[in-house]
Structures are given as structure tokens and as C-alpha cells.
Amino acid sequence: MTTEAIGWWGVPLGILGGTLRGSAPFLFVSLGECLTEKSGKINLGLEGTLLTGAMMAYAVSYTTGSAWVGVIAAGLAGMVLGGIHGWLCQQPRVNDVAVGIAMIIFGSGIAFFFGKPFIQPQAPQLPSIELGGWTGIPSVQSALEICPLFLVGVAIAPLMNWFFRSTRWGLYVRAVGDSPDAARAMGLSIFKVRMLSIILGSFLAGIGGAYLSLYYPGVWNERISSGQGLMAVALVIFARWNPIQCLYASLLFGGAQAIGPALQSVGVDSYYYLWNASPYILTLAIMIVTCSPKRTLSNAPGALGTDH
């Protein structure tokens, strides 16, 4: 009824609310992928990590009764998958993109296999922070509810930027990703630096999964992810391997994802399914515009996707 009361204002409001709620998974996977790619490897399998994280968070939250323990468990589950990816993609002649495809299948398999018993029960959810207390309109209030976990993600973005720019370990990661030979001359173990970057990146992606099952949409089933993990790689290209820009990109994608439901809420549902594809179309359009056959992308890690 409230949507009728505010009429067409429901569309921008719905998009705003959807952005605040829906961009966190994009944010976590893109930050995870950013860290991974800075070290020179691609992890295309974050969709599997996201699903496993979502399942793990829901299951642990249900059994322990604490949603925050579930979030940590999701991160740890992500680290295990990241460990498999990190080890396998650094074997000779093994292609990291192919390993990523395999990890999508394997991760979804793990998530659906162990998640079967948890489809029915209701697990404790993460709390939300009300930012809309100043207004009396309920639909504005509900649009301005946000999850503390989203704020954690927003805080990680500048932190990771600082890490890359100003810390010794950040320099190590960049060195391994830009010029493995120079890194080796510095006495670094390329294997270890990449392994750690991939594992920590997968930790973040696992947390992104926890957000899905414990906050928004806040259930566990096999269709819970709408491909946020798949888009991580494209998001990072769009964000030019910069954590701060990952944040902006995630907000943009969260907003794009919210267009369909927002239009549906005011009764426009003739192109509902096509609007739902808008994040993918947006990604593709951005890649068509930003890529060029004549030059490599600026800021791309030098050794990205090469065998080393």
C-alpha cells in the first residue's frame, strides 16, 4: 500500500534501497578478486566460493544460533576452496581460467550437496541498522535499512587500497603480480605470495556468500546467487584493479540489479526478466567500451594470466 501512496517515487527509492542491500556481495567478491588478480592470477571460480560461503554461513548460523559465527565459517570455507584453486593453478601447464571453471562446478556441488538439509529451516539472520529513523514514511525507512556487514565491506575497500600503496606486504603482492622476475630477485616466493593472496581473496568471497544467505535475500536455496561471483572478474576490470573503484562499481551493479524489482513494485513488469539481466548487459557494455585491441588496459597487473 505504501508504494501506491508514494507512486512513481517508488522506483528511485526501490533502486536506492536495492543498491544499499544488493551491492555487498558484489563488493566482497570484487575486493577478493582484486587482491587475487593483483598477485597475477585470475580466480574465475568465485561463484563456487560464494555459494559455498552462503551455504556454510546458513548452516553454521542455524546450528550455533549465531549469525556472526556463520559469517566467519563462510570465510573459512572460502579459504579452503581458495587453497585448492591457489595450489592447482600454480602447477605447470595448468590454466588458471580452466581451474576457475572447474571450481565453479565443484563449489556449487559442495554447496548443494551439504546444503540440502538446510533448505527448510530458518537460521538466525544478521541484524540491520536503521538509517531512516528521521522520516515517518515506512517505505523510506525500509529502503534505508543496511547491514553492518556491508559497512565492513565499505571499510575494507580503502583499507585494501592503503595496503597496496603503503605497506611492505602490499608491495610484495604488486611485485609478484607485475613482474615475477623482479619479485624473485627480491627473494620473494611467488608461490607463497600468490597462494596467500588467492586464499585471502576467497575468504572475502566466502563472506560475500554469507551476506546472501544471512541478510539479503536471507534464505538458503540453490538459486540464491544471481551470478555475482561470475561477474567479479568483469567488475575488477571495470574498476581497473583499484579497491576504491571496486566499491563504486559494486554500487553501480547493485543498483542495476535493483531496477527490475523496483519497476515491478510499481506495476511495470512487462520486461522484468530482461531488466534482471541488466548487470550482465552493463558488464558486457563496459568491457566493449573500455577494452581495446591496440593497448593493454592501464593498471592491469603485468603478469596477469601468464604462466610463471
Added chain:
Amino acid sequence: MLSILINWLMITRHNWPRTLEGILIPLGAVLVALLIFGLFCATMGANPLAVYGSIYKAAFGNWSSFQNTLIRASPLMLSALCTAIPARLGLVIIGNEGALVMGGLGAISIGLTLAAAPPLVSQIGMALAGMLAGGLWIMIVGALRHYRAVNETISSLLMNYIAIAILNHLVNGPMRDPSSLNKPSTFPIPDVNMLGSLPGTRIHYGLIYGLIACAIAYFLIQRTTFGFAARTVGGNIRAARLAGLPVGKLTLIICFLAGSCAGLAGMVEVAAIHGRANESLNANYGYGGILVAFIARQNPLAAAVISILLGGILTSGGILQRVHSLPDATVLLFQGLVFLVVLYSESLYGKFAIFQEKEKSDTSSPAIAV
């Protein structure tokens, strides 16, 4: 004729140890994956030997179950070619699912337009439309790669989702049959226009399409100048450019062929199984096809064999659930496991001394024309 054969034998001196390595390493990888899977089942409380037995029985146990396996193998073969053919150009394309969906949509559009036409005309029309739709879909990926340097793996992945959105839009809106309530679908094509079965079986003609497509793809890649040019581009794109090969044209043609195979898989699903287009088109034959292509090491003939094996594993999902109370995702987990172990096995080539040809003086004499 004879001279060609002798020439062939003399020029391509076969490297048997290498061939054996190429067969035994993937085979070993699948066996190791089976072993890990068995251990996994054991920890889940199921008897591994009984699970293996059930999979075998469900897949190849008797003629009826083997027919089910072959029915599932045909879209897998066609979908695998969508990854295997461009791999020769050095492209990793995983848009199989999207091309399959677009092919299915192309096929149903023509199938409904030509509903009154003679069955053969309608079927040929559906097949061509499916191939055209799937082919153009993947050709977009190739064009983006060539003209805009857009990574083909990511663009093809995104286009899967776009294709599925188009399918959902059409079957829920413009093409919806109002009588399909629970599962929104298009209007069905008339029964007489459906692809028939091979005489005396339940296996539809799609299997023949798949086998022929694999054979043609193998011949095209391995035995023609076109295939040689494609493999040259895949081996060293700079050298290929210097040699004057039309890299762009090759990319577009190869991508079109690859997509048309997956599109044909969509046509087979529509015209032989469902009779209409709906969300069942999106039945993970796309991801299965990627797995097949990688296990087959991008060889189209091997892909045909692997498709039958994987088709068997896919059919066993139901029995694992009923007899061993394992969730239906067990099959997915197993596929992921096989994929990972097979990828690991890539690093083992050249590590076993027995597969290496012994150092010996080159005894091959110049080819003699008879």
C-alpha cells in the same frame, strides 16, 4: 589412392608412446577422481562399491538404461564442440549454455512458423535456425575478441545469462502458451514434426547429429588447410599474422561453427525431447559440455566418447538419491572433482619416462610417390 595412403604413412610417422600418454593420463585422472569420490561417499555413510555399482547399472547396466545414457550424450557432444573447436584457436569459450538456449529459441520459432509444412522441411528448417542462432551468438563473442580485445571467456559467460534472460522473457511474455500454467512455455510444435527415434529404440536422431558433428569437426581441424590455419593461429598468433593468415576471418568462422554446434544441441532438445521451449532448455548441458571438452583435451572424437561416459553419470543422479539417499547434487560434485583432477593431470605430461620416445637417429626416409 594408394600413393596418398603410403605418403601419409611415411610423412606422419606416428608417435605411439605420445598417443598412449594422451590416453592413459586422462584415464588415470578419471580413475583417481573415482577413488576420491568413493572415499567421499564412504565418509558420507554410503558404501563406495555399491555406489559405483549403482552408477554403472544406471548408466550402462542394460539396454534401456544405455539408451537413456545415449539420449543424454547427444546434447553433451554438440555442446562440447562449442568449447573444443575454438580451443584450437587458443580461445577458451564457455558460452555453451547460452548458444544452446538461443539455438532452442531459433528452432522453436521456425518450428512454430513451419508447423503446417511437411515434417522433413520443418525439421531441416528448425536445425538450420538453431545452428544460425547459436552460431551468431558465439560469433558475437569472437567478434568482440577480435575487434575489441574483450576477453572471450568472460563475455561468453555473461552472454549465457543474457540468453537465459531472453528465454525467460519470451516464454513468460510474447511467446507464452496461455495453457502452460506451472511451467511457462511456448506453444508446442506438432507431434509429426518432432525428431523421430532410430528404428527399434527410444534414441532420437540427435545422437546421429552429434556423432556426425564430432566427426566433421575432427576432420575439419586435423585434416584440412582451414584447420591447419586455425591451429597455427592458436599456436602463435604473431607468426600466423606474419604468414598472412586472415586471423579475424578465422576467428569469426570458427566461433560461428562452434556456436552452431551448441545451437543444434538446443534444437535437438526442443525438437526431440520437450517439443516446446521453456526453462528445461537450461539443463546444465552447457557446463557438462565444457567438462567434456576439457577431459577430451579438446579433441572432437574423444569428446564423443567422453560424452557417453558423462551422459551415463548424469543418468545415475536419480538412483543415487533413491538407493543411497545421497542428494542429487552428488553428480555435480563428482563432475567438479573429475574436472579438477583432469586439470591437475595436465601437469603430468612428460613426467613419465616410459611415454617418452627413445633418443634415436632419425630413420625416416623421404616420402616416395608410387
